[in-house]
Amino acid sequence: MSLRHAARSALKRGQGISSRTLVRFYTQETAEHKDESKSHPAKKITTHYAVNPRENDPRWKDVDMERVADETDVLIVGGGPAGMSAAIRLKQLAKEKGEEMRVTLLEKSAEIGNHILSGTCLEPIALNELIPDWEEKGAPLHTPVTKDKFYLLTEKGKINIPIFPGMPMHNHGNFIVRLGNFTKWLSTQAEAEGVEIYPGTPAYEVLYHEDGSVKGVATNDVGIHKDGSPKSGFQRGMELHAKMTLFAEGCHGHLTQTVVSKFNLRSHSEPQTYGIGLKEIWEIDKDMHEPGKIIHTVGWPFDRHTYGGTFMYHLGEGDAPLVAVGLVVGLDYKNPYTNPYREFQRFKHHPAMESYFRNGKRISYGARALNEGGFQSIPRLAFPGGALIGCAAGFMNVPKIKGTHTAMKSGMLAAESVFDTLHHPEHNAEQKTKGLEPSSYDERLKNSWIYKELYKVRNVKPSFDSPLGLYGGLAYTGIFHILLGGREPWTLSHGGPDYQKMKPADQFKPIDYPKPDGKISFDLLTSVALTGTNHDHDQPPHLVLRDDAVQTERNLPVFGGPEQRFCPAGVYEYITDESTGDARFQINAQNCIHCKTCSIKDPSQNILWVTPEPGGGPAYSGM
Secondary structure: OOHHHHHHHHHHOOOOOOHHHHHHHHHOOHHHHHHHHHHOOOOOOOOOOOOOOHHHOHHHOOOOOOOOEEEEEEEEEOOOHHHHHHHHHHHHHHHHHOOOOOEEEEOOOOOOOOOOOOOOEEOOHHHHHHOOOOOOOOOOOOEEOOEEEEEEEOOOOEEEOOOOOOOOOOOOOOEEOOHHHHHHHHHHHHHHHOOEEEOOOOEEEEEEOOOOOEEEEEEOOEEEOOOOOEEEEEEOOOEEEEEEEEEOOOOOOHHHHHHHHHOOOOOOOOOOOEEEEEEEEEEOOHHHOOOOEEEEEEEOOOOOOOOEEEEEEEOOOOOOOEEEEEEEEEOOOOOOOOOHHHHHHHHOOOOOOHHHHOOOEEEEEEEEEEEOOHHHHOOOOEEOOEEEOHHHOOOOEOOOOEOHHHHHHHHHHHHHHHHHHHHOHHHHHHOOOOOOOOOOHHHHHHOOHHHHHHHHOOOHHHHOOOOOOHHHHHHHHHHHHHHOOOOOOOOOOOOOOHHHOOOOHHHOOOOOOOOOOOOOOOOHHHHHHHHOOEOOOOOOOOEEEOOOOHHHHHHHHHHOOOHHHHOOOOOEEEEEOOOOOOEEEEEOHHHOOOOOHHHHHOOOOOEEEOOOOOOOEOOOOOO
C-alpha cells in the first residue's frame, strides 16, 4: 500500500495523523498519483481553456479561431488611477510636442470605477503635478481631513495614541475620497485629452513577438458554455498590438503575473506580500457624523501576531451623513481558521465603535487585496515591449495605508519614459527587440519621491513579524521611523511569500466567531448581494484549478479548507457527501468580486484567477 493510500485509509478509520505527515504523503509519490488519476480521475471542476487546451477538444474542431487585430501606439491594460494617469500624461506630452499619439486603454469592468475599491485618504501630491487645476475641473475631493484619531484596541477598551506631524497617520492636507468616483473623474480628463477608453473589455492573454518581447494583448473570447464547449454565438477575442504596453491591472493582476515570470522581474526583489481590505459604507446618525474625521485602530480583534488594523472615514458629500468603515489584515497570517470577513463583522461590535452603527443603515460592501511589500518588493519595472505601473508593481506606503498617490506618479513616470523612447531615434536605435523597452523608467522611479518615501518606511511592516508582534512593530516604528526618519542602515526581510506562512490546522483551535445580528453585523451572502456582482452562469468558471484534486487531498486535510474562510464572497465551499463522508470542492464563481485573495493565499497555489467574460464582476458605486 502506498503512503498516500495509507493516509486515506487511516483517516477513514478515524486514526490520528499529523498535518506534517499528511504534507509528506502529499508531496511524495507524485508519479504514482499521476498514474492513479488516469484510471480514477477526480470529479471535473475546471472546464476553462486556461487549463484545458481547446486544440485537444473535438468540440472545437471546426470553430474559426482567427482574431481580428488593431494597432495603437501605447496600450494600457487597466483603468484605475495609475492607468488613467499614464494615459493623461502621454497625451499631455504629445500635445506639448505637437505630435500625434494613439493611446488606448482597456478596462475589464463594465463602467470605469465599478471594480475600484479602497479606503482612500488621498494625498494630492501626484494629482497636483498631473492636473494642477483639478479643483476648477471638478475633481470629487469634497472632504478635507479635519481630525485624526489613532487607537490601540483591547477587547473592551481603547488606548489613545497621539498623532504628531511627520507620523504616518498624520493626514493634514489630505482628502477623504471615494476612489471609484475619483477614477471616473480621471477618465473624463483622459477622454478630454483624446485617450481611447474601452470599458467592459477584459484583456485575457499577453501577445509576444517572435523574439519574445511583448506585442500587445488579446481580449476575452465570449460565447462558451460552462462545460467548455462553444455556443452558437461564439466570438473570438481581438488582438491589440502596440509599440509599448503598460500593465496597470492593480494588485495581483493575472497578466502581470505572467509577465513577471517570463521576464524574471523579481530576480532582485523579494516576493510581493499582501493584505485583504474589506469595506462598507454606512449612513449614520447626523449627531455622530463629523465630516473629515479619520479613525484608525490596531490591536483587537486580532491577536498580537496578526498584522492588521481598521479605519473609519467620515465623508462630507451631499446631505447624507456617510462613513466608510473597513478592516485590513495581512495575508501573511498563520492561523488557517482566521476569517477576515467575520473579523470585520465582530469589530463593528467593539464598545468604541458600535454606537456609530446602532441606528445606521449599511449601503454597500466590498473587498480587495492590496500590496504590502513596499520597498523590498519593488520588481524590475521595464521589459522589452512594456512596463508595470501602479499596484501591478506595488507602491503602497503601508504605515500610511496609502497607495493612490504613488500609483498615479508611477504611471506618470512610465509615460514620460515611454514618450522619450518612442520619440527619440537614438533611443530606438539602441533597442534590440521588436517591442521597445522604456528602459529609463526604473531609473526615473529611483530618482523620484516614490522611492524615497518607500525607502523611509521599508522596515515598518516586517518589524511586526517578531516574537513581540504588534508591540514590537509599534516600538520599532516609534524608535526608528519617527525618531530616526527611517535612516537605519539595515533592511528587514518579509520572510517569503504569504501562502507559505499558513500553518497546518492541527496547530490551532477553530475560532468561535459570534453570529451576526442582522443590524450591525451580517452574514456573508447578504453582504455579497450589496456588491452588485454578476457573472453569466453559463461560462467556464474563471477561478481555475491547476489540479482538480488538490483542494480535497491537501488543503482540506492539512489546512482545514481555508478557502471557505479567506474568500470574502463565499466563492469556495467544501460539501460533504452524507452517504460516504467524502468532501467535494465547489466553486461558486458567480459570487466572485475579483479581490484576488484566493490566488494569493491558497497554500497549495493551485487556484488561478483569470478574467471572466466581459461585464462580469462587482458593480461598486463609489467604493
